[in-house]
Amino acid sequence: MKTRLLLLVPLLLFLALAASFVVQLTRNAHGDDPTLLESALIGKPVPVFTLQSLDDPAKQYDQSVLRDGKPLLLNVWATWCPTCRAEHQFLNTLAAQGIRVVGMDYKDDRLKAVNWLNTLGNPYALSLYDGDGMLGLDLGVYGAPETFLIDGRGIIRYRHAGDMNAGIWQREVRPLYEKYAGGA
Template sequence: MLLPPLIFAALAGLFIWGMSREDPTQLPTAFAGKEAPPVQLDPLGESEPFTDADLRSGGIKLVNFWASWCAPCRVEHPNLKALSEEGVAIYGVNYKDKPGKAQDFLLELGNPFAELGADPKGQMALNWGVYGVPETFVVDGKGKVLFRFAGPLTERVIASELRPLLNGEQKAAQ
């Protein structure tokens, strides 16, 4: 009679320990320090989507996967706008969304993206190893992935994770 509760307690303890070991937003990427996977995007609106060459055109860039149906994307959007206003190049990948809904989202909240494209079937996201939206990759001027973050970019994440990368790139360019 005592064995089932002990087994349950042991399994529950292992589960809780496993969940608290690492920060789930710090999911590893196989591309850290390697070239970013290919860019395969459809146009969103009237402009042409960004390309591999754009990612390798010098300067650090953020590649942000987002969708209009994603509530955390709406929460992160003001922070993306603030980064964009500071001159950070943000390349947007609209993930599995309806073009009209995506354009309405940007009309309502503003467009922080230097360049933009649509990934209607999620193939580019799959190739990049995206777990969900929002998800952001930091790419250096040579097209190498420096960092990835799963979840909305908060002020804390920007200060602790992105600023050091952005400042390091600026120093390297001087």
């Protein structure tokens, strides 16, 4: 009898795990999208920070660099992030269209990041280095890539977790970008 009971334990564990997968898949199918992570910082200023320039550690920047009167995208990225590579060409396209994109290299190796930008092109008007991830933590970053729309006064207006692509840009980000670019 004990042997039969011991044989049932793995089966019961498997069934419980399978049930949890089915529940999560059902939730996702009904709109519970884990990429739609709310940010408590929407409508609030960018947190206070001091970060080095990615390519020149002697240069330091603070939050004032993100409030120059015009909206911008703050893109959190890293060389260890495959999705960042996937979105990179689109960021180059946005930059070529005059959209100001500031990059924040997150928990990464500085030299690898500089080489990565030299190889793939650099869409960033400014590249910040958050090697220890402290600004990322203050922003509530779950991982890379994440992109924040910041208005000209340094207020966070939107957050997107995942790759920035043409569909997301057209549907969600561009209308807000244009709203804040128009002085609203």
